[in-house]
Amino acid sequence: MNNLKRKRFSLTPALPSLISILIGLLAGIIVIVIADSSKALLAVRNLLLGPLYGIYNPNQSSLTGIGNMLFFMIPLLMTGLSVGFAFKTGLFNIGASGQFMAGSYVAILLARKLTGIPNSWRWLVALAGAALAGMLLASIAGILKAFRNVNEVITSIMLNYTSMYLVNHLIRATGLYDPLKNRTLPVQTEIPKFGLDKLFPKSFVSGGILIAIVIAIICYVLLYKTTFGFELRAVGLNRHASRYAGINEKRSIIMSMALAGLFAGMAGGMIHLAGVGRAIQVRDVLPPEGFDGIAVALLGLNHPLGIIFASLFMAYLKVGGQTIQTLGFAPEIINMMIGIILYVSAMAVLIRKLLSIRAKKQSETKALGNSDGELYAVHDPPDPGATAAAEKLPPESEDSTNMAISAVQEEIEEDKHG
Amino acid sequence: MVRIADVFQSVLTYAIPLMVVALAGMFSERSGVINISLEGTMIMGAFTGILFIHTMQRTDLMSGHLLLLTGLLISMVTGILYSSLHAIAAINMFADQTISGTALNIFAPAFAVFVARSIIGVQQIPLGNVFRIAKVPVLAEIPILGPLFFENAYLTTYIGIAILIISQIVLSKTRFGLRLKSAGEYPQATDAAGVSVVKMRYAGVLISGALAGLGGLILSCRSPPNSVLM
Known part of the structure; x- marks a missing residue:
């Protein structure tokens, strides 16, 4: 006993991730030095400390920077959970982008159309709608996997495009389109800040981050402390053995895919209800959040608590990347670093x-x-x-x-x- | 008839790169390694190929189809080099193939855009559309087939079809192809027969990289806007 x-508090499982983060940061610094050695020192300082000292303006307090970091963390954490949860149950949810898009659309639709519900409660309905939309979309892939053994990678990639084009069409069809800016109309409804705006003044911070962290913890409890979670993980390890042991493996596959979609859909809802003026751009490009989620999940070792830290770290890198952009460095350096970090962490074994x-x-x-x-x-x-x-x-x-x-x-x- | 031929010509334009990259995926998959990094390899191949062609077009050192063929060769070499990263991780380092593939996919576009910006100053590398063949002499005169295959064609179309045929022969008729397939299907048996599974898998992944790089350039050097990358 x-x-x-x-064992639960052992750091050993996280060690490979930490080592790869160090290597990735080092590689990023080398790239910065090669790109422009005259500004390298300042750039590295901004990259590492910028997120903590506030980015857009050197006069703002460090808490503003941290607040912004928490805002960028929301979609990373939720899509990371989506991908990680599916991974833990043996499925690869590459369709988080499509689910994110569906969730975003439903959130905006409900927030703008449900004028009968008081504004203070509307966000809850809109967020629930977003979650439901992502869930429905993902469960298509889950049902096909469970009953027809169709590879979920293929179905969810295809559903990405289905969702993207459908949303682009529906935005126009339901009167949410703003032709001047080629995007959706602004949303007034927002998730309450739960006092975070006082803690992190003048930042983008949204109450969504608290909801997201609570969901991550619930996800952990669900996966590791309940019979249901045990069944999900068992199916992930060996579908046939689980059926032999009396687990309803079809139900488990559908449920795990549906929950993964729920998280990704909520990510879309949270980001568009954060009250920072985000809108869906009407163009034929998949939102990058879903693919960021894959990186976050892999870096967080597919563990809900690991994903919290991984998403915090990625948000830190993203904000750091914006700070070095003002010095003339391409923000792609950050993606290169993320790539290197993932590559090294692939060698965790x-x-x-x-x-x-x-x-x-x-x-x-x-x-x-x-x-x-x-x-x-x-x-x-x-x-x-x-x-x-x-x-x-x-x-x-x-x-x-x-x-x-x-x-x-x-x-x-x-x-x-x- | 003319309109059907037009449609068919643009279908070929999009089908050939897809086919070449699908063949790339097949070689790797058959040898027992999932190559999820095809997308990244395509970008890297397209990037170096286009960069080379762009530089040459500027300096007039080389032109015409010789330039295209050299560019294709360069993108293949790039593909091999880039996918060798995946091969090392997946075969020697026991890495999770999904993770290392995703990592390479994230790295490639960032690297390409970063280098393009550093070298040329803009994200897009302009490329003159000089590789289109309006009419292949003699063959274009064939009724029906002529307009379908030999008008507004690209050299890469024929290269792609040749690769398809060669792949089929290599995989089902040669000793190497059969060994490659056995390494994917039953590595223990391959090992027992005295064939190195590691070598076969390396071959699979590297061929896959070469074809993916090639496919990347084929896709880029004839996409309608004629200015490529990102």
Whole structure:
């Protein structure tokens, strides 16, 4: 029991992500130096510290910068959750962009048309509508996967385009089109700020960020603390074994896809109800938020809590990228950095293996100095009798190495199956 | 008849790059590696190819179809180099193929736009539309087939069709093709037969990269606005 409890707080799973972030930042700095070495020092300083000191104007307080960062975090966190949740259940939701678009449209539609509902409550209806729209769109892919075994990557990519063209058409058909700016009409309804605007003055911050973080935590509880979540993850690991174990695997696939769509749809709703004047541009381009979500989910190791930190980090990079734009550096440097970070983090298994070899060597050298029974204890930590037999060993270090090994092995196993 | 021929000509324009890149995906997939980074590889191939053609057109060192062929070669080499990143990650480093592919997809457009801005100053590299062949001599006179295939054509159309035929032969008739497929279908058996699975997969991914780079340039150098990239 003790082992399990301590394992939960272990940093080992996050280590590869942290290493790859460092490498990515380093590569970004090198690119900046190559691009323009005369301004490099200032650019690096702005990139790293800009988000914390406020970007648009050096006179504003640091809290404004952080508030803006929290605003940019909203779509990253929600689409990241969408992709990560589907990943955890064995599905690749590449259609977050389309679901985002559908959610945005429904949110704007409801916010503008439901004039009968008082303004203070309208955002809730609009947000719920956005969530529902994303959910319906994604469940098409889920149903096809569950009943006809159609690859969800293909269906959700196709639904991206379906959704985009449909929304572009509906914007005109439902009278939301602003021909002068080629986008949707402005929305007055907004999600209440819950006092965040006082904490982060003059920033874009929206109450959506609190809702998003709460949803991420609910998502964590759902996945790891409930039977339903266990079933979802089991289906993700092995669909056929889960059916054999009596899990309704069709229902699980549909539910997980629908929930993934719900998160992406809400992302669209939250960003357009944030009260910062965002509108849907009517053009034939998929919104980039869905693809950002893939990067966030992968960097956050598909874990809801990891995704919170990953999205915060990505928002930090995005705001940092805007600050160096004013110095004449292309904002693409940020995307290059994100690419490098992801590429290195793809090799997480290799890094974990290296780490585990080190951990194993340490534990073996320790174990060799003791009797055979204790060696057995090293390799079978969950057995309470054996752990008791190992009492003579220095308990702290021994336990922690065991935990590291088992955690690493579990992760590797998980990677193999996932 | 003329109008149907026009439609068919533009269909070919869009079909050939899709086909070449689909073949690229197939080679990698058949060798057992999912190449999700095709999109990024296309961008990189198109980028270097166009950059080369643009520079040459400016300096008049080379022109006509020789220039196009050199450009295609350069984009293929770029594709091979870029996809070797994916190969190293997926085959040697036990990386998650989805993640490394997505990473390369995110990196490529950013890199291309960044370098284009640094070198040329704008995101778009202009490109004169000089590679269109109005009429292929003799062959265009064939009734029905002539207007369909040999008018307003591009050299790349024939290259694409040739690649299709060669791929089919390589994959189903040659020793190399069969080994490639076996590496994807049953790597243990391939290994037991004394064939290196790693080498086969490298071959698959690198061929895939070459074709994807080629497809990228084919798509770009005949898209209607004649100024390409992003």
